[in-house]
Each structure stands twice: as structure tokens, then as C-alpha cells.
């Protein structure tokens with residue numbers, strides 16, 4: 584059996600979709616029908632998939648997928664320290680139009696947890712960057728395993744996707760797990776004076792793919808809208 588086939592077996596046999604619940608969610612100015620899906624057989628929390636049918640989905644295109652790691656401060660409270668909340672809403676707005684699946688992964692603070700992330704903020708305020716702050720706490724710079732996202736996709740019978748991300752690690756881990764990434768669409772980067780240093784650190788540590796995302800001058804809070812076929816610049820797994 585090939586590596587890919589073996590990975591698919593693992594995904595389909597261990598992880599099962601256990602509940603599908605229709606929930607209308609607020610996207611933009613309106614309420615949009617969506618479906619929340621839970622899973623059995625996943626480690627590390629109650630990860631969920633949110634499937635959005637989309638107003639004008641094109642069935643000939645691979646489904647649009649975003650892996651979104653939990654950021655309570657940004658996603659729920661609109662923290663100015665990051666652009667997680669804006670990226671979450673941007674992804675859902677695109678899915679409301681063209682359909683898609685958002686995997687909301689309970690990987691708060693790049694997997695170190697909320698309390699540790701808040702500790703790391705305190706260290707960052709003393710002048711070290713987001714990755715050094717994790718190391719200072721004797722924690723990994725990034726503790727996330729995106730293999731679980733591949734398991735969720737297989738459980739949903741999805742193995743070919745368009746991926747919405749700037750994070751090369753998501754691309755390589757999904758590909759290694761056997762997901763066919765037909766295209767990569769960059770998320771926008773929402774630069775403000777408050778989060779600029781954080782975003783620059785991500786770029787310097789190659790956690791963000793395209794330097795142009797940060798060199799585009801944008802007014803506070805507005806997206807640097809760039810859409811590039813990053814599949815062209817990334818090696819295929």
C-alpha cells in the first residue's frame with residue numbers, strides 16, 4: 584500500500600464525522616446557512632468543521648478549505664495584537680459566496696494554550712518576538728499538528744481542495760497526509776500599527792509565504808488583498 588493510501592486508511596478508519604447540525608451564522612451583514620460538524624477519534628479538543636454551502640459554488644472546482652487555529656483573543660474579542668479575527672471573517676465571507684469548509688482547530692496560541700499565549704504576550708511587551716517568547720517559556724515555537732485536519736477532511740470525504748492560507752507548514756503537512764492541494768489562495772494580511780511587529784516576525788520566521796503581503800502599504804485595518812497561485816512557488820509533496 585502506498586504511503587498516501589495508508590494515510591487515507593488511517594484517516595477514514597480512526598476519525599468519523601459524528602454530528603451534523605444546521606446553524607445560521609453571521610457573515611458580513613447577513614445570516615448565512617451553515618452546518619457544524621463534530622468528529623470522533625480526534626485528539627486535542629473538540630475540533631469542528633463548518634461547512635458553508637455558498638451562494639454560487641462551482642462544483643467543477645475543488646472545495647475551498649481553511650484551517651483556522653483557535654485564537655480566542657482575536658476571533659472572539661477582536662484583539663489588536665494579531666489579525667486572526669479578520670482572517671476568520673474573510674474566510675467565511677469567501678465561503679458564503681463560493682462555498683467551502685472551515686476547520687476550526689482548537690490549537691489556541693499555536694498549540695501552547697491560552698494562558699501560555701497570554702504569558703507570551705507579556706514577554707513580547709519586553710521586546711522579544713512571538714517565537715522567542717514561546718521559547719522563553721520552554722514551549723515550542725509552534726506546537727500544531729495539522730495531520731488532524733487531514734483526518735477531518737478524509738472523514739468528510741474531501742481529499743482535493745483549494746487551500747486558503749499563507750502558512751507553508753499547513754501546505755506541507757496536509758500534502759504529507761495525502762490531501763491533494765490543487766491551488767493555494769493567500770489570506771489577506773490585516774496590518775495595523777498594533778500587530779505589525781507580530782506579522783513581521785511571522786514573515787521573518789517563514790511562517791508567512793509572500794513578503795509582498797507586508798510591503799503593501801495599507802490603511803489601518805484594511806486588507807492587503809493579494810491573490811496568488813502559491814502552488815507555483817511551493818514544491819509539490
Ligand SMILES: Nc1nc2c(ncn2[C@@H]2O[C@H](COP(=O)(O)OP(=O)(O)OP(=O)(O)O)[C@@H](O)[C@H]2O)c(=O)[nH]1
Nearest residue numbers: 650651652653654665690691692693713748749750
Ligand atoms: N503563541 C502565540 N500564539 C499566537 C500569537 N498570536 C497569535 N497566535 C496564535 O496563532 C494562531 C494563528 O493561527 P491561524 O489563524 O491558523 O494562522 P496561521 O498559522 O498564521 O496560518 P494562515 O493564517 O493560514 O496563514 C492561533 O492559534 C493564535 O492563537 C502569539 O503572539 N503567540
